[in-house]
Amino acid sequence: MPHPAAAEPLSSEVSPIEKARASARILSRLASTSGHVARERLLPRPVRTAADIPVSAEEITADWLTAVLCDRHADARVLSFEIPGGSTGTSTRHGLRLTYNDAGVAASLPTELYTKTTSSVTQRLIQGLAGIIEGEIDFFNKVRPRIDIETPHGYHSAVDRRSWRSISVLENISVTRGATFLHSNVHFDRKAIEDLLSDLATLHGTMWEDPEVTRSDSWMPTPHDLLMSIKTSINMRKRSVIGADRAKAVVPTSLREQADDLWFAFERSMAQATLGPRTFLHGDAHVGNTYRTSEGRTGYTDWQMVRRGSWAFDVALSMTTVLDVEDRRAWERDLLGFYLERLAKAGGEPPELEAAWDLYRAQALYPYHSWTYTIGRGPLQPKMQPDELCLPIIERSAAAIIDHGSIAAVS
Known part of the structure; x- marks a missing residue:
């Protein structure tokens, strides 16, 4: 397979038709994403299994944390957790401090975490339309395990491509690494x-x-x-x-x-x-x-x-x-x-x-x-x-x- 350098020069021209299609896509996504967020607020769903994607840290449960963090340790369970603080920008961030049962402690499962979620319409549109909403998720799922560099560890990442609802559960390096x-x-x-x-x-x-x-x-x-x-x-x-x-x-x-x-x-x-x-x-x-x-x-x-x-x-x-x-x-x-x-x-x-x-x-x-x-x-x-x-x-x-x-x- 030849390198891309062997191909024709890349064109940076955008036709009026392409711009019109992009505008239509933005409007369509605005409508559908707004609808998803409205439904999530009116009809919140229980979050218990690894297949569930919480809207924010406030929806997280001990059962869900057990499902995503203890899947390789059959007897381990998350007993409780705290949310010590948070902030909002292009994503919503919250700290998590976990308490495990004895099996979880013995397995040295992570206790200091933080979550990144796309809770609002604006966050989902900024990341989704820019094509970056899946980037960090795929990095932590597919690439991070292969490289040994100074960067946080990821423990669970998922996105719903229809609603652009997403979550990443990462190492809280402000605590674990100072x-x-x-x-x-x-x-x-x-x-x-x-x-x-x-x-x-x-x-x-x-x-x-x-x-x-x-x-x-x-x-x-x-x-x-x-x-x-x-x-x-x-x-x-x-x-x-x-x-x-x-x-x-x-x-x-x-x-x-x-x-x-x-x-x-x-x-x-x-x-x-x-x-x-x-x-x-x-x-x-x-x-x-x-x-x-x-x-x-x-x-x-x-x-x-x-x-x-x-x-x-x-x-x-x-x-x-x-x-x-x-x-x-x-x-x-x-x-x-x-x-x-x-x-x-x-x-x-x-x-x-x-x-x-x-x-x-x-x-x-x-x-x-x-x-x-x-x-x-x-x-x-x-x-x-x-x-x-x-x-x-x-x-x-x-x-x-x-x-x-x-x-x-x-x-």
Whole structure:
């Protein structure tokens, strides 16, 4: 089977018919999802077996937890549990603290967990229409057991594709590993970025040209698929321009004046990130999805945006958003060599350093557009990140585009 690089160039054009179909799909899904959520609230169903999918943590029962956590230990049972706290964003999160019977204690079953559910219409539409509602679930069910990296363990994940109701039961690393969640307001030293790149190399090498990523009916979308979803469902181009203006304190005028060239280069970079040897991608490996354990190990969380494509997509997204500009400029060539060496050891087939550098420098365009879009949100869009956390990432990615000549790199 030839690599995608041998195929015809990928088209990023969206016809009026395709846009109309996408609009019709959105309206249809809005109606059906709203109906499902209304029925769930009016007629809640008991949650007892592993086949049941709770709407939220409040619906969880000890019987259900026993079914999903104790299935390999016949005598183990969950006796009781607490919900110590929660939060709501693109998903609804709640902590769980479990008490087992003696058999469960003897089996060392997990006691500190948290759940992620899609409880509201908005959450289901955001994740479902973006094509990411199944990504994290499939990651924890199919990929996480195969890789040894610093990331939470998953214990149960499921989705109902008709209603887009979903749940993931994960390790609560804030308790089990003393994790502190990080963002762009935290400085990353050389060891921290090497931790992240080492884990990406392990992930990419383990899944290099794996059947999960190469087969035509793979459950994983590509970066080009993400681009096409963006173009048919949201006006990212317009909102990115607005975002660059709102962030003009950190975006050079020379870059803001190249908005059209930037967008077309971004389209080409997403196609480029889809071609060539494929591997499994975190897909959202930015600084806001990182954490540090009490032992000083840095890792990635939040696996909703998983993709299949070029390793360079993840590596550029990581280095561009995690590192301060001066640190990136000083370290990035060495760090790229560090990553490539570990990729080879993990089973990947990396290109030579100079060829890898050309692939890497083309991929600063996605972090720039995704974060200018975030800060350029419209009045009806949710505020996904505070401006003070967006601005450093926009500044870093804008500097990387200029430093790397990213527009020319994809021409």
